Ligand SMILES: Nc1nc2c(c(=O)[nH]1)N[C@H]1C(S)=C(S)[C@@H](COP(=O)(O)OP(=O)(O)OC[C@H]3O[C@@H](n4cnc5c(=O)[nH]c(N)nc54)[C@H](O)[C@@H]3O)O[C@H]1N2
């Protein structure tokens with residue numbers, strides 16, 4: 001990679017300009033920078049803005065990249081996007097450092113040291129693509145010969161919807177049920193909340209423009225979550241027109257600007273949500289249109305008193321009185337104050353202000369309050385508040401999204417041969433649906449993934465041995481709590497292929513490393529999401545010539561493997577690809593992996609660009625135009641679409657969840673037991689009917705208070721792309737944009753009162769020790785965390801990944817510590833999620 005000094009200045013100057021322009025929304029600009037900050041379409045000679053998609057986080061922004069002389073030099077939001085209105089966040093710019101990262105994997109590599117382990121040098125040597133693919137095809141075909149195709153797994157991390165090729169069709173036609181996604185280390189527990197109240201398994205959109213009050217449950221939308229640019233852009237108005245209350249043990253970027261900060265004791269959000277529901281009912285502040293009312297209009301919700309169900313007539317909800325009787329009647333703000341660490345007065349005030357501003361209000365649930373051992377019911381409770389005040393599916397409230405009319409790929413069943421059919425009969429390898437892993441996605445036992453348990457499944461060979469795996473765009477040896485189990489599992493795995501841009505932790509265990517096309521600059525794909533009441537589809541497309549010998553993970557790699565397998569006598573896969581993935585315009589079969597990738601994308605998105613098909617949104621005139629625009633927007637969301645039938649078992653918004661009752665009942669029956677036994681196995685306290693309503697559960701923690709006096713909690717970085725930014729100078733240099741954090745460092749934020757007792761000062765090197773591991777980092781005294789808790793950002797602590805990410809890459813010395821080395825591998829089992837929040841572990845601090 002040749003980069004002249006002039007080029008470098010151009011890149012850094014224009015990008016800084018972008019950062020300044022964004023950061024300065026609503027503020028006075030530094031006049032010295034104004035020439036950089038204005039739209040620069042003409043400031044650099046020539047060049048072209050090319051649309052693609054940023055997947056730096058799950059906001060999935062439609063963007064445009066300025067390409068000059070073949071080089072990407074700047075990123076901005078796609079001007080045609082209605083969800084983000086041409087905005088992006090600061091991380092979007094950082095992707096330039098990722099695509100031009102000198103530490104990228106540049107050619108395929110093969111391991112020559114058969115011994116695996118963190119302390120083994122893999123002794124990778126470069127090989128050609130053909131050699132790499134040959135070896136993979138041989139190992140996979142060996143499984144076919146032995147009738148054990150189920151012993152193959154595709155592990156996927158981040159993805160585009162082209163995942164349906166590698167993780168879907170490729171895996172299935174080959175004969176393995178094991179497409180294992182990263183979803184359960186991401187945010188599934190959150191979806192549990194909206195599903196078991198309103199039958200919606202998905203992330204919500206929020207109508208910020210019309211909202212009057214926002215309750216944020218462990219969400220920091222100015223820095224993270226799923227609509228960052230839109231939130232940054234809208235938040236000034238939100239603060240003007242609405243109340244904002246943030247429940248977060250940390251003074252987050254959003255909390256710092258909010259009307260109310262409730263620094264809840266980690267894992268005790270349930271107490272707050274339940275007490276707020278109590279206040280709303282006791283004070284008669286529920287939404288009468290949505291929930292209904294007492295027949296005689298007299299409020300019988302009095303502290304401690306049971307209510308007769310027949311006295312209340314419900315409209316669009318189910319079981320409000322049952323909920324009161326089972327889970328709310330004694331749960332006063334005074335009761336909650338003791339558990340949550342928040343004063344009764346503040347709880348009552350926030351609940352009252354929120355409900356009074358209803359129904360145009362939002363109870364915004366995120367992972368902080370749900371991805372913990374007993375977080376399933378917290379998720380339900382926080383989302384149920386939207387039901388109580390009628391803000392669900394309503395103006396200014398918590399909404400779903402408009403239809404996104406994309407096509408599926410053609411069916412694959414006729415390409416299954418005998419071996420494949422047998423392979424597909426096996427249970428998936430992650431133990432989903434086992435008694436202790438109900439993973440009740442969309443109401444079905446074992447429908448959800450239990451990502452983090454895949455490591456134990458490999459180690460225990462339960463349900464069976466795993467022999468070959470391909471992982472792409474994932475880094476489970478870093479991103480899953482209890483990382484040591486992944487290191488062991490990957491050591492045990494006989495053959496592992498990693499398709500990756502960077503030599504990450506997981507890569508160190510690979511037998512073959514394949515250099516991936518960077519998703520934003522070098523790859524075909526599409527994703528769909530929503531914000532600002534618009535659903536959208538945005539396309540990933542190659543906007544630069546790749547610098548290295550890379551291939552697209554989701555489409556090109558499976559094509560190459562399929563071709564190679566066909567040469568060796570097994571041709572079902574390539575037949576499917578060539579017969580079913582044809583150019584929808586010309587009917588032509590793909591001649592190579594690149595054409596295959598483009599046709600696959602064309603097929604899926606055809607309804608959006610084919611002018612003959614009428615859709616609810618932008619009408620695009622052909623494929624060429626779609627590639628130029630890069631994005632398709634739906635019309636604005638129509639409110640109250642689901643009020644008449646939410647799709648739950650009762651059709652209503654369920655405070656008493658018949659839907660959950662049925663799902664739990666089926667799971668219990670499958671294991672010849674009752675629901676109480678399932679709840680006990682899953683570490684929940686509720687028994688009997690309480691299990692079907694949102695209710696309080698005490699936080700579940702690892703470690704005894706005597707030995708481990710502090711509750712550990714963590715958060716993401718404003719500049720991190722999950723854990724993928726650490727090799728960027730800009731990330732390290734600007735790390736102090738995260739409140740309380742320090743540049744080029746990884747600090748544990750300790751309340752000064754606690755630090756004083758321990759004799760610890762800012763800058764001291766310390767060890768954080770949990771019952772399952774220990775890491776080293778630096779102490780930072782900071783009032784933004786409550787006494788008794790220690791907060792630390794996730795994302796540092798890479799012992800691999802590149803020369804910037806690690807303190808000393810060659811000697812595998814991390815910069816700071818990976819939180820996942822002290823977080824125990826525990827779960828919110830009803831959803832299969834990894835429990836990383838809620839103060840799941842206690843720690844002790846040792847000065848070193
Ligand atoms: N403690 C803790 N753990 C967490 C989280 C947390 O907040 N705290 N966050 C969790 C969440 S929400 C998620 S979604 C997961 C994410 O976890 P994973 O799905 O494992 O993803 P990443 O850790 O981001 O790692 C992705 C890897 O893909 C490679 N890569 C980077 N860019 C590309 C690309 O463009 N193409 C390809 N093929 N490869 C690429 C790099 O090797 C990188 O390490 O982590 C989870 N883990």
Ligand SMILES: Nc1nc2c(c(=O)[nH]1)N[C@H]1C(S)=C(S)[C@@H](COP(=O)(O)OP(=O)(O)OC[C@H]3O[C@@H](n4cnc5c(=O)[nH]c(N)nc54)[C@H](O)[C@@H]3O)O[C@H]1N2
Nearest residue numbers: 057058218224225247266267366367368715716721722838
């Ligand atoms: N900047 C940035 N944005 C991202 C990503 C990224 O890596 N960086 N990743 C994307 C992905 S994959 C995901 S899944 C989403 C996740 O987005 P969110 O679900 O919004 O997750 P976090 O930003 O990790 O926010 C967790 C918050 O919860 C707080 N917290 C921790 N424990 C508790 C608790 O017990 N109770 C409460 N109330 N709060 C608690 C933390 O301090 C933190 O502020 O973000 C997406 N957006």
Ligand code: SF4
Nearest residue numbers: 054056057061089092
């Ligand atoms: S990092 Fe996330 S919010 Fe920022 S531009 Fe990329 S996708 Fe959008």
Ligand SMILES: [Mo]
Nearest residue numbers: 058185186187
């Ligand atoms: Mo995630």
